[in-house]
Amino acid sequence: MLSPADSLAPEWLVVPDDVNDLPAAVWPASAGRTVDGVLTLSGISAASLAETYGTPLLVLDEDEVRGRARAFRTAFDAAAADHDTTAQVYYAGKAFLSTTVARWVVDEGLRVDVCTGGELEVALAAGVAPASLGFHGNNKSVAELGRAVEVGVGTIIVDSAIEIERLAAITARTDATQRVLVRVISGVHAETHDFLATAHEDQKFGFPLPEAEAAVARIREIDGLEFAGLHCHIGSQIFGVAGFRESAERVLELHAALLDRGPVPQLNLGGGFGIAYTSVDDPTPIETLAGEIVAAVAEGCAARGIAVPALSFEPGRAIVGTAGVTLYEVGTIKDVDLGSAGTRRYISVDGGMSDNARTALYGAQFSARLASRTGVGAAQLSRVVGKHCESGDIVVDHEYLPDDVTPGDLLAVPATGAYCAPLASNYNHVPRPPVVAVRGGRSTVIVRGETIADVLSRDVGVDPAAAETRHR
Incomplete structure (x- = not known):
C-alpha cells in the first residue's frame, strides 16, 4: 500500500476517508450506491447498464x-x-x-x-x-x-x-x-x-x-x-x-x-x-x-x-459535464516499482484516449470510483490507463482507489459529459462507445455505439458483407 506522503501523489490529491464515497460536486445528483455498494445512476445500477450496453459506456443523466x-x-x-x-x-x-x-x-x-x-x-x-x-x-x-x-x-x-x-x-x-x-x-x-x-x-x-x-x-x-x-x-x-x-x-x-x-x-x-x-x-x-x-x-x-x-x-x-459518467471494465493491473519514489499502480480499462482524449490533450484531471461493488481494501494511489498503444493513454492520472480492485471490476469516471464524446476517435481502430441517457429508472440509447464493422466500413478495401459477417 502506498503512503499518503508518497512522492508520486500530487499535492492537491486528498486521501479519501472512504474510497467508495461519491463527492456531491463531482457526480450527478442521482448518483448513489445499493446496499451491495454498486453504483447507481438515476436508480439504475452500473452493473445493469454495463450488462445491457457493454463497456466503455457514456451514461448521461437527463x-x-x-x-x-x-x-x-x-x-x-x-x-x-x-x-x-x-x-x-x-x-x-x-x-x-x-x-x-x-x-x-x-x-x-x-x-x-x-x-x-x-x-x-x-x-x-x-x-x-x-x-x-x-x-x-x-x-x-x-x-x-x-x-x-x-x-x-x-x-x-x-x-x-x-x-x-x-x-x-x-x-x-x-x-x-x-x-x-x-x-x-x-x-x-x-x-x-x-x-x-x-x-x-x-x-x-x-x-x-x-x-x-x-x-x-x-x-x-x-x-x-x-x-x-x-x-x-x-x-x-x-x-x-x-x-x-x-x-x-x-x-x-x-x-x-x-x-x-x-x-x-x-x-x-x-x-x-x-x-x-x-x-x-x-x-x-x-x-x-x-x-x-x-x-x-x-x-x-x-x-x-x-x-x-x-x-x-x-x-x-x-x-x-457533471451529467456524464463513463463506465469501464478493468482488464489488467500492474504495479511498477519506481525505487525510492514508490510504486505506481496501473489499472488498465477497456477504453482510453479514444473515448476521453482530454487527459492526453491538455492534462485534464479526473476522478474514478469502483462501480460494481464496495471496495474493502485500503486507499492506494493508482493511475487508470486505456488500452491504446500510446504511453500517454491516461484516463485518470492520479486517484486513490481500493487496493482490492481486480480484473472484471467496473470503474466509473465522473464528469465526462463534456468534450469526451465529441473528441472521441477510432484510434487503433477502436469503435466509439454508445451514449445512453438515464432518467427515472429507465435508460435509452441516444447515440448508437460503433461496431468493428462500422469502423471497417470506411476502408474501401474491405468487403462490407464479409466484415459484417465476421464481426457479428
Whole structure:
C-alpha cells in the first residue's frame, strides 16, 4: 500500500476517508450506491447498464442536464432583470451535441450555439428554431455560411475580415439580411490551460480590440448585414468571476465607442464556467456567476453613462459535464516499482484516449470510483490507463482507489459529459462507445455505439458483407 506522503501523489490529491464515497460536486445528483455498494445512476445500477450496453459506456443523466440548463436560465434572467436588461443563454453545443440533448436544453428555455456545418445540421435535425441558433467558428466556409443564411440562423459570430466579405457576397446574392456579432479578443488571460484560454492575443479567434472598430464599420456599410453587437469568450474551465469582470470592462470601452456611430444592442460574454472534476475543485455557484458578472457589466455601463445592453452567455461544460459518467471494465493491473519514489499502480480499462482524449490533450484531471461493488481494501494511489498503444493513454492520472480492485471490476469516471464524446476517435481502430441517457429508472440509447464493422466500413478495401459477417 502506498503512503499518503508518497512522492508520486500530487499535492492537491486528498486521501479519501472512504474510497467508495461519491463527492456531491463531482457526480450527478442521482448518483448513489445499493446496499451491495454498486453504483447507481438515476436508480439504475452500473452493473445493469454495463450488462445491457457493454463497456466503455457514456451514461448521461437527463435530469442533471435539464436541471443545470434551467438553473442557468433562471439565474441569468433574474440577474438581468435586476439591472433592467435581458439575458439569453445559449447551450454551447461543442461540449456535447446530439438531437436529444438539443431538445432537452431547448425545452428548458435555452438557445443553441453551434460552430460547424455539422453541428448546425444536428441542431436543425433536432427541430431547433434557426432563429435561436448562434453560429461560431474561425474558418466557416462559404458553403457553411450560405447554409446558415439560407435557413435563417439568428446570429452569426464573425471572426475575420474575410468572413465579413463572404457574408456580404452571400447576402447580396440571396437578397437576405443576416444579424452578426463581432468576436473580439479582450486580452484577458483565463487561469486555465493555454489550449483552453481563448482571449489572449496570440491565438486564432476573433479581432484584437484595436482592429474591431474597423470591422464593425465595414459591417455597417453592407446592406445585407445587421450589426447586432460584440462577442468575447475568455476560455474554458474557469472558476471565479475576476476574468469575466476584467474582460467585460475592456469590451465595454469598445462598446461605448461604437455607440457614437450607431446602436450596439447586444453583448455576448461567452461561457467557460468551470465544473468539479475532483473533490478539491470548487466551482463558482451559478447564481453567483450570473449576479456578479451582470453587476459588473451594469457598473461599467453606469460609469460610462450608457444603457446596459441585452446580454448573452454560452455555457456548455457547466450544463452537460457533471451529467456524464463513463463506465469501464478493468482488464489488467500492474504495479511498477519506481525505487525510492514508490510504486505506481496501473489499472488498465477497456477504453482510453479514444473515448476521453482530454487527459492526453491538455492534462485534464479526473476522478474514478469502483462501480460494481464496495471496495474493502485500503486507499492506494493508482493511475487508470486505456488500452491504446500510446504511453500517454491516461484516463485518470492520479486517484486513490481500493487496493482490492481486480480484473472484471467496473470503474466509473465522473464528469465526462463534456468534450469526451465529441473528441472521441477510432484510434487503433477502436469503435466509439454508445451514449445512453438515464432518467427515472429507465435508460435509452441516444447515440448508437460503433461496431468493428462500422469502423471497417470506411476502408474501401474491405468487403462490407464479409466484415459484417465476421464481426457479428
